[in-house]
Amino acid sequence: MGKDLAEEFPVARQVFEEADDALGFAISRLCFEGPAEDLQLTENTQPAILTVSVAAFRVLKEAGIGAPAFVAGHSLGEYSALVAAGGLSLADAVRTVRARGCYMQEAVPVGTGAMAAVIGGELNEIERVCEEARQGQICSIANLNSPGQAVIAGNTEAVDRAIERLSGVAKRVIKLKVSAPFHCALMRPAQERLAADLERLRFNDPAMPVITNVDARSVTAPDELRDALVRQVSAPVRWVESMQLLLGQGVDTFVEAGPGKVLSGLMRQISRDVKTLNVEDAASTEATEAALAA
Numbered sequence: 001m002g003k004d005l006a007e008e009f010p011v012a013r014q015v016f017e018e019a020d021d022a023l024g025f026a027i028s029r030l031c032f033e034g035p036a037e038d039l040q041l042t043e044n045t046q047p048a049i050l051t052v053s054v055a056a057f058r059v060l061k062e063a064g065i066g067a068p069a070f071v072a073g074h075s076l077g078e079y080s081a082l083v084a085a086g087g088l089s090l091a092d093a094v095r096t097v098r099a100r101g102c103y104m105q106e107a108v109p110v111g112t113g114a115m116a117a118v119i120g121g122e123l124n125e126i127e128r129v130c131e132e133a134r135q136g137q138i139c140s141i142a143n144l145n146s147p148g149q150a151v152i153a154g155n156t157e158a159v160d161r162a163i164e165r166l167s168g169v170a171k172r173v174i175k176l177k178v179s180a181p182f183h184c185a186l187m188r189p190a191q192e193r194l195a196a197d198l199e200r201l202r203f204n205d206p207a208m209p210v211i212t213n214v215d216a217r218s219v220t221a222p223d224e225l226r227d228a229l230v231r232q233v234s235a236p237v238r239w240v241e242s243m244q245l246l247l248g249q250g251v252d253t254f255v256e257a258g259p260g261k262v263l264s265g266l267m268r269q270i271s272r273d274v275k276t277l278n279v280e281d282a283a284s285t286e287a288t289e290a291a292l293a294a
Contacts, residue, residue: 001039001259002052003032004281011062012055015090019051022091023098027051042179043101046076047094053080053258054090056279060257063285065292068255070218070246072211074263075143075183075237076100078229084257085206087225092201099197103190104180104233113181114159115142118150120171126150129169133162142183143237146269153181183236191233198226216241218249243270255279255288 139154203222
C-alpha cells in the first residue's frame with residue numbers, strides 16, 4: 001500500500017518520511033511490507049491510510065492540476081481532507097488518528113460490538129428495525145453511504161437482532177468483520193478522550209471548504225472543524241448527503257486520493273452524471289492527470 005507512490009514520486013516519499021518521524025516508528029514499512037495482521041490493527045490502519053491518502057493527494061497537487069474546490073473524507077478520511085486543505089498538519093493528524101484508533105478499540109471490549117452493511121431497504125424502515133432491536137442496548141445507523149447502502153452498529157446482540165429483522169426489509173444484510181462498532185453511542189468514551197487531544201492541536205483556516213461527515217455541511221472555521229471531528233466519533237457518517245451537497249454546488253469531477261476505490265463506487269451509486277477518478281499508485285496517477293488535463 002503506497003509503495004509504488006513512494007518509489008516513483010519524491011513528494012510521496014517525503015510524506016512517508018514525515019509520518020515515520022511524527023509517529024516514532026516506520027509506518028511506511030508496515031504499509032509497504034506488512035505483516036497484514038499488524039497493519040489491520042486499527043491504531044495502525046488509521047495512520048497508514050491517512051499517510052497513503054495524503055501522499056496520493058500531494059503527488060496530484062505537484063503535477064500542477066490545480067487545487068480542488070472542496071475536500072471531503074469518509075470517517076477517518078476527514079483527517080486526510082483536513083491535511084489536504086492545510087487545516088491540520090500531517091504530523092498532528094497521524095499522531096491523532098493513531099490515538100483515535102486506540103481509543104476506539106479500547107472503548108468497547110472485543111466481541112461486544114458489531115456492525116452490519118444493509119444493502120437496499122428504505123431508511124425509515126432501517127431506523128425502525130434498529131429501534132425495535134435495541135431492547136435497552138445500542139443499535140443505530142452508523143453510515144449513510146449511498147441511496148442503497150447503509151451500515152448499522154451497536155451491541156452485538158442488538159445488531160444480530162436487527163440483522164434477523166432486516167432480512168424482510170433489505171435486499172441483503174452483511175455482518176462486517178470489524179474490531180469495534182464505530183460511529184454509534186458505544187464510542188462516546190473514545191470521543192471524550194479524543195476531544196482532549198484535539199483541543200491541544202492547532203487548526204488553521206483551510207485553503208478550501210471541508211465537507212464534514214457529521215453535519216454534511218461546508219465548513220471553513222477552524223473551531224467548527226475541530227468540533228466536527230469530535231462529534232463524528234459517535235455520530236453517523238452522512239456521506240450520501242455530503243456528496244449531494246457537492247453535486248448541488250455544481251461539482252462535476254470527483255477524485256479519490258488513497259488506497260482503493262470504495263468512494264468512487266459509492267459515487268457511481270449516488271450520481272452517474274459526474275466524472276469519478278482515483279489516485280493510489282503511479283498508473284492511476286498518470287490516468288487521472290490525463291483525464292483532468294483533457
